[in-house]
Amino acid sequence: MGIACLPDFMISSAIRSGELVPILTDYTVHTGSFRLLWPSSKHLSLRLRVFIDFMHAHLFAPASV
Numbered sequence: 001m002g003i004a005c006l007p008d009f010m011i012s013s014a015i016r017s018g019e020l021v022p023i024l025t026d027y028t029v030h031t032g033s034f035r036l037l038w039p040s041s042k043h044l045s046l047r048l049r050v051f052i053d054f055m056h057a058h059l060f061a062p063a064s065v
Contacts (some may be wrong), residue, residue, distance in 0.1 A: 003023070005028075007059075009058055009059050034055075034059060036052060036055060
């Protein structure tokens, strides 16, 4: 047992299953930021494009907890 402050994308399934329970929700502040940097190029590689799309879909989309 304990208290942790974790990103929504890491714990959303645990909250849905009841393994974790949100507390102090009135005091939660979502002010974090995340940046992706890559070398300048006219065209992105397919690997990089897939990674960026994944990060956008899973980290930056609002969590439906």
